[in-house]
Structures are given as C-alpha cells and as structure tokens.
Amino acid sequence: xxxxxxxxxxxxxxxxxxxxxxxxxxxxxxxxxxxxxxxxxxxxxxxxxxxxxxxxxxxxxxxxxxxxxxxxxxxxxxxxxxxxxxxxxxxxxxxxxxxxxxxxxxxxxxxxxxxxxxxxxxxxxxxxxxxxxxxxxxxxxxxxxxxxxxxxxxxxxxxxxxxxxxxxxxxxxxxxxxxxxxxxxxxxxxxxxxxxxxxxxxxxxxxxxxxxxxxxxxxxxxxxxxxxxxxxxxxxxxxxxxxxxxxxxxxxxxxxxxxxxxxxxxxxxxxxxxxxxxxxxxxxxxxxxxxxxxxxxxxxxxxxxxxxxxxxxxxxxxxxxxxxxxxxxxxxxxxxxxxxxxxxxxxxxxxxxxxxxxxxxxxxxxxxxxxxxxxxxxxxxxxxxxxxxxxxxxxxxxxxxxxxxxxxxxxxxxxxxxxxxxxxxxxxxxxxxxxxxxxxxxxxxxxxxxxxxxxxxxxxxxxxxxxxxxxxxxxxxxxxxxxxxxxxxx
RNA sequence: GGUCGGUUAACCGAGUGGCUAGGUAGCGGUCUGCAAAACCGUUUACGGCGGUUCGAAUCCGCCACCGACCUCCA
Numbered sequence: 001x002x003x004x005x006x007x008x009x010x011x012x013x014x015x016x017x018x019x020x021x022x023x024x025x026x027x028x029x030x031x032x033x034x035x036x037x038x039x040x041x042x043x044x045x046x047x048x049x050x051x052x053x054x055x056x057x058x059x060x061x062x063x064x065x066x067x068x069x070x071x072x073x074x075x076x077x078x079x080x081x082x083x084x085x086x087x088x089x090x091x092x093x094x095x096x097x098x099x100x101x102x103x104x105x106x107x108x109x110x111x112x113x114x115x116x117x118x119x120x121x122x123x124x125x126x127x128x129x130x131x132x133x134x135x136x137x138x139x140x141x142x143x144x145x146x147x148x149x150x151x152x153x154x155x156x157x158x159x160x161x162x163x164x165x166x167x168x169x170x171x172x173x174x175x176x177x178x179x180x181x182x183x184x185x186x187x188x189x190x191x192x193x194x195x196x197x198x199x200x201x202x203x204x205x206x207x208x209x210x211x212x213x214x215x216x217x218x219x220x221x222x223x224x225x226x227x228x229x230x231x232x233x234x235x236x237x238x239x240x241x242x243x244x245x246x247x248x249x250x251x252x253x254x255x256x257x258x259x260x261x262x263x264x265x266x267x268x269x270x271x272x273x274x275x276x277x278x279x280x281x282x283x284x285x286x287x288x289x290x291x292x293x294x295x296x297x298x299x300x301x302x303x304x305x306x307x308x309x310x311x312x313x314x315x316x317x318x319x320x321x322x323x324x325x326x327x328x329x330x331x332x333x334x335x336x337x338x339x340x341x342x343x344x345x346x347x348x349x350x351x352x353x354x355x356x357x358x359x360x361x362x363x364x365x366x367x368x369x370x371x372x373x374x375x376x377x378x379x380x381x382x383x384x385x386x387x388x389x390x391x392x393x394x395x396x397x398x399x400x401x402x403x404x405x406x407x408x409x410x411x412x413x414x415x416x417x418x419x420x421x422x423x424x425x426x427x428x429x430x431x432x433x434x435x436x437x438x439x440x441x442x443x444x445x446x447x448x449x450x451x452x453x454x455x456x457x458x459x460x461x462x463x464x465x466x467x468x469x470x471x472x473x474x475x476x477x478x479x480x481x482x483x484x485x486x487x488x489x490x
Numbered sequence: 491g492g493u494c495g496g497u498u499a500a501c502c503g504a505g506u507g508g509c510u511a512g513g514u515a516g517c518g519g520u521c522u523g524c525a526a527a528a529c530c531g532u533u534u535a536c537g538g539c540g541g542u543u544c545g546a547a548u549c550c551g552c553c554a555c556c557g558a559c560c561u562c563c564a
Contacts, residue, residue, distance in 0.1 A: 033564070046564045087562075172559075178492050179560075223562080245564035250493095252563090275564070276495095282556065286563055321513070322503060327496080327557075334502040337514035341502095344513080347527085383504050387512035394529085401521095401529050461523065468525085479527055488527095 003060055004377045007241070008325060010249065010272040011171055015379055020240050021270065026062045027239030028054065029231040029269075031248055032125070034071040035106040036091045039113045040292035041315070041330065042245075042278050042285040048316055048427075049275040049324040049380075050243045051119035055425050056376055067234050068122040069227060070110075072103040073129045073210050073220060086220070089209050099210050103129075113295040116312040118427050124234050128226035132212045135221040135229045138263055139200045147262035151191040153203035153217025157258060159196050166261050171272065172250035198255055200225055224255035232260065232268060242269040246276055247284075275324045280305075282329065293330075307332040310339065311431050317342040320382040320426055341390075346430050347488075348393040349418055355399055357408040363395055365406075365413040372421055382426070389421060445476070449485050452478070 005018040020026045030050045033043055050066075057064045072088060092099040114121075128135075139155055142148045147162050148155050159168050163176055179196045203217035211218050231239065237260075244253065253272065260268040277284045285292050293303050301309030310318075318338035322328040368388060375384035392414065398404040406414065422428050448467060455463035468478045471487070478487050 031564075034562080040564090043564050049564095173493060174560075175493085246495095247559070247563055250559060251561090277558075277564075279557080284558070284563090288561095288563060317513095318502085326503080329502070331501075333500090333514080337502060339514090341513040351528095381504080383513095384511070387504070390512055397528055403529065456523090459523080465524080472526090477526065480522075480525090 004374075005056070005060065006377060006379055007271050007273060008379045010274045011269075016271065018240075018271065020062065021238060024062050026057055026064045026241070027235035028057070028064055028066045028241045028243065029227070029235055029239065030066070030068045030122075030242075031227060031244035031252070032068045032070050033110055034087060035103050035110060036087045037106060037287060038294040038296065039106075039110045040285065040287065040294045041298060042287075042292060043110075044113075044117055044295060044315055045278050045319055045324075045328075046243065046245050046275045047114055047119050048117060048319045050273075051427060052320070052324075052380055052382065052425070053241070053243070053273070054120060054122075055427055056380065059420070059425055065124065065235060066120075066122040067124045067126065067231060069230055070103075070107055070125060070127045071226065072100075072107075072127050073132075073226075086208070086210055092209070100129075103127075109296070116295070116299065117316055118312065118429055120427075126230045126234065128221070128230075129210070131226060131230050131233070132221060134233050135225045136201075136214055138225060138229045138232075138259065139221075140215075141263040142200065142259065145262055145265075147258075148200055149193065150216055153201075153219065154191060154199060155201040155216055155222075156192050156197045157200055157222075157255070157262070158193065159198075159258070160194055162258055162262055166258070168258055169254060171254050171257055174250065174254070198222060198224065198251065200259075224252055225259060227252070228256050228259040228263070228268070231256075232264070237264050238266065238268055238270070240269075241271045241273060243273040243275070246274040247286075249274055276327045278319075278330055279327050280330045285330065305332075308336075310335050313428055313431050314339045314342055316426075316428060317345075320428075321386060323379075323381055323383055325379075342428070345386075345389065345393060345422065345428070348396045349422060349430070351400060352396050352415055352418055355396065355406070355411055357411045358405040359407065360405055361407040361410045362404045363399075363406050363410055363414070365410045365417065368392055368395075369413070369417050372417065376425070385421065385426070389418070392418065445487050449478070449487065453484065 003018065006015045007018050008014070009016050028050070030046065033039065050068075054064055054066050073086065086099075088099050088102050091097075092102045095102065097105070139148065142157065143150070143155065146158075148157050159176070162168055169175060169179070176196070180194070199222040201214060201216055201219055201221060203219040204211035208220070211220050231242065242253070242256075257267060257269070260266075279285060280291050280293075283289065283291060293305060295312075295315070297303040298306065298310050298315060299312060314335060318335055319328065321338060321341070368391065371388045372385055375381045375388060378384070395404055396414075399406050448471070452464050452467045455461075455467070471478050472490075475490050476487050477490050478485055
C-alpha cells in the first residue's frame with residue numbers, strides 16, 4: 001500500500017515516512033488514563049489526537065488495531081510515604097467504595113466524555129488488573145535474561161546491567177550519570193541496587209487491598225509494566241505506533257522500552273508519538289497541580305474559571321486548531337474564538353449541501369483536495385488542514401454571493417471532500433441538529449416568519465423588529481433575504 | 491542544578507532562508523428600512539543584541555523571560 005504519510009518519531013526526533021510492518025495491518029497502542037477521578041480537559045488532547053490518527057489511517061484503508069489501556073492498579077500515590085498507597089485504593093477508602101467500584105465509576109465517566117467528544121472506541125481496551133498473569137510472565141522473562149533482581153519479595157529492574165548492552169535513556173535523551181546524581185532518595189532505595197532502578201513487582205504492605213499472589217510475594221505489578229505486557233500481547237513483539245502524552249516520555253515510556261528490550265531482546269515500537277500539553281495561564285493543566293477543569297464542567301459551564309459552557313465539538317475544534325506537538329493555552333477568549341470558527345465551518349457545510357451547480361466553474365477543487373491531504377500527511381497538521389478548509393468555506397459562500405461559480409462535477413467533489421475531512425477524519429459533527437422537537441419548531445417558525453412578513457409588507461417595522469428581537473433572546477436568529485426570511489438557532 | 495522545548499500581531503495559533511497560513515476580535519466598504527449573515531478591502535508581528543547572507547521570523551552565537559521532564563500525571 002502506498003502512502004505519503006509522515007510521522008514525527010519522538011525516538012529519532014525526525015519526521016519519517018510511515019511504513020507499517022505488515023501492511024495493510026497497523027498496530028497502534030496508546031496509554032490510557034488511571035481511573036481514579038473525573039476526566040479533565042487535559043485528557044481530551046491525546047484522545048482526540050490519536051483519534052485523528054486512527055481515523056486517518058483507517059481512511060487510508062489500513063486495518064488498524066487500536067489498543068488503549070485502562071490503568072486500574074499499580075500507580076502509587078507517593079513512593080516516599082513508606083508503603084506507598086495506590087491511588088485507586090486511596091480513593092476507595094475516601095469514598096467508602098471497593099477499589100473496583102472506583103475504577104468502574106471513573107471509567108464510565110471517561111467513556112461517556114469521550115463519546116461526547118466523538119472519539120471512536122478503540123479496538124481493544126485492556127485493563128491492567130486483568131493482565132496480572134501476563135505481567136508476571138513478563139517479569140519472569142526479564143529475570144531469566146538477567147536484567148532484574150529480587151529483594152525481599154519485590155523485583156527491580158537492573159538498569160546498570162541493562163545499560164551494559166543497551167542504552168537506557170535514548171527516548172528522553174537522558175544520561176545515566178545525570179540520573180544517578182539527580183534521583184531523589186526514596187525509602188525503597190535500600191532494597192534497590194541503584195536509585196534509578198524501578199520496580200517490576202512490589203511486595204504488598206500489610207493492609208494493602210489490591211494484591212495478587214506471585215512467585216516472589218503477594219503484591220502488585222510495577223507502574224510501567226502493564227503497557228509493555230499488554231501491547232505485546234495484543235499487537236505482537238514488534239508493532240507500529242505507540243502514543244501518549246509528552247509527560248509520559250520519562251520515565252514511563254523509557255522504562256517500557258527497557259522492559260520490552262530486556263524481555264524480548266528487541267524494541268517493540270517502530271514509531272513513538274507524543275502529544276503536547278494543554279496549559280492554563282501558561283502552566284500545564286494537571287490533576288496533581290489542581291488547575292484542571294473537568295470535561296463535565298466545561299460542558300455545563302459550572303466552574304469559576306468558565307464564562308460560559310462549551311460544547312464537546314468546540315473543545316474538539318479548539319484542540320484540532322493547534323498542532324498536536326505544540327502546547328495549547330486554554331482561555332475563555334480562545335474557546336469563544338473556537339466556537340465561532342466551528343459555527344462558521346458547520347454553516348458552510350449546510351450551505352454546501354444546498355448549493356446549485358452552474359454550467360461553468362471557477363474553482364479548482366482538486367488543488368484544494370491536494371493541499372488538504374498534504375497537510376494531513378505532514379505529521380497530522382490539523383491547523384493547516386483547517387486553514388485550507390476555511391479557504392473552502394470562503395469559496396462556498398462566494399458561490400452563494402455570485403462571485404464564484406461551480407459546475408456539477410466540482411460540486412460533487414467539493415461535497416465529498418468536505419464530508420470526508422470534516423466528519424470522517426476530523427470527527428466533527430453538527431451539535432445543533434438532533435433535537436426531538438425540530439419538527440414542531442419548524443412549523444411554529446413558519447407561522448412566525450409569515451406573520452413577520454405581513455408586518456413588513458405593511459411597513460410595520462415596530463412589529464417586525466419586535467418579533468426578530470424576541471426571537472433573538474429566545475436563541476433564534478432571523479435573517480432577511482431578498483424574498484422571505486430564514487432562521488437558525490444561535 | 492541537569493536534560494529538552496518555547497517566545498509570532500488584541501487573543502488562539504501555522505510557518506525553517508525570498509511567494510509574508512487560518513480562526514476570533516477591530517476598522518472601512520458592498521448588501522439592507524435598521525441589523526445580522528455573507529462577500530470585498532484593511533490595521534496591529536515575528537523576545538533582545540550581534541553574526542552569516544544579495545536577502546532571516548526562519549541559520550549561527552550570546553543574553554533575557556516562560557514552560558515541560560528529572561516523583562504520579564494525558
């Protein structure tokens with residue numbers, strides 16, 4: 001299969017032509033969330049970014065297996081606090097729930113929010129707690145190959161040993177000496193041979209809820225292991241693309257590389273992709289920093305920092321307006337700009353569907369199409385794609401105004417292009433449609449518009465303005481045309 | 491302190507050597523009873539100082555500021 005799709009590979013720090021291992025099949029693994037609290041705006045970024053990737057690869061006729069995990073065990077709150085409490089266990093205790101109730105609750109929210117953002121579900125969504133055996137097998141392999149050691153029922157990865165043959169730190173550009181001098185002193189360090197070694201299996205402290213039997217101790221798997229074990233299980237020893245947020249590059253993805261290489265003797269991932277962060281007031285939005293806005297808060301407007309609610313598609317458009325490797329700064333002003341821009345785009349799609357062809361054409365749709373695909377092929381440059389689409393919007397509106405002409409062939413081509421790019425690939429949708437009482441509203445509006453036309457015929461401007469103004473405050477915009485009038489929801 | 495990245499107009503953001511994205515906001519015009527929408531035109535730019543070059547927002551050097559990672563994080 002031929003394509004010109006290039007991906008910026010975080011490992012090589014270069015754009016590379018995308019060549020799947022077993023075309024037309026593509027294996028894609030993306031790090032999912034730890035489900036212990038509500039989904040926030042920051043989470044929308046990777047999910048929309050990799051949804052765009054999934055949609056585009058699928059559009060290019062690849063058969064994509066998209067695996068996105070749910071972390072429901074093994075992430076410690078604070079390793080310095082002695083035993084280190086699991087984030088999920090902590091939340092369970094606070095809310096008087098079973099750990100799995102916490103997981104289910106926030107996983108449900110995550111799924112609902114992502115559906116609202118119109119992201120496609122992954123092909124497989126494995127959970128760490130359901131793959132403890134696979135993770136143990138992975139540890140056994142690493143131990144057998146001599147890259148891990150056991151101390152008091154816990155198993156640690158031996159980075160010095162690993163570094164003799166392979167290079168630890170290649171993804172994040174870190175040197176072992178720097179890590180050595182910079183690693184904090186942790187309690188468990190006494191058990192570790194070196195401060196930078198990381199846990200593959202941790203013996204459970206007394207009272208620890210989420211634990212499993214193992215050859216080493218009753219305990220739980222280390223933080224980085226699940227992704228190595230599950231990606232290899234579902235995508236094979238070597239697969240195409242691994243994605244995630246930039247903040248996971250180190251140590252999470254670095255450790256994944258080390259684990260897979262230590263267990264399998266080779267690296268598992270051909271292309272590493274990392275999305276950048278969403279910032280607020282110039283600072284990363286993060287759960288741990290407490291400066292986050294949840295998606296439900298954004299949708300409802302129920303947050304002190306929000307001047308108004310913002311629809312899921314506004315958020316999707318806002319994110320797509322920046323390139324995925326750049327930071328994007330959240331503000332009400334920026335969101336309102338995105339909302340207006342999205343409206344303009346959606347309005348043009350509707351206008352396009354009603355357009356009448358001319359005998360001749362002044363528009364080169366093929367040229368526009370070419371530019372759009374070049375943008376996508378250039379490491380998913382969605383902002384450039386949108387800029388070309390807005391060129392298209394101008395063309396569509398100019399056809400209505402009579403400044404441009406389009407023939408039947410061009411019109412079909414333009415419709416196909418817009419439908420494919422806007423809905424299928426960018427995954428946007430018109431939020432104003434789908435209301436149940438649309439039909440009744442239409443009937444009522446017909447009557448109101450007719451009454452207003454009568455008033456206008458009688459030059460009764462007071463009445464016609466009153467109707468228009470009151471409709472406006474009810475959220476309906478009336479627009480006078482040469483003959484008659486049309487209306488739309490604002 | 492170490493590693494990496496950023497600094498583009500009122501705001502959000504593209505852009506890697508000459509062709510000076512796009513959206514939002516502003517201004518002027520066309521249309522209109524008025525307005526809105528749409529269209530046409532248009533104002534604010536490339537952190538600072540040097541250097542390379544016929545030519546630099548783009549390459550190089552220094553400085554300033556901001557951020558990410560180095561602990562869990564999307």
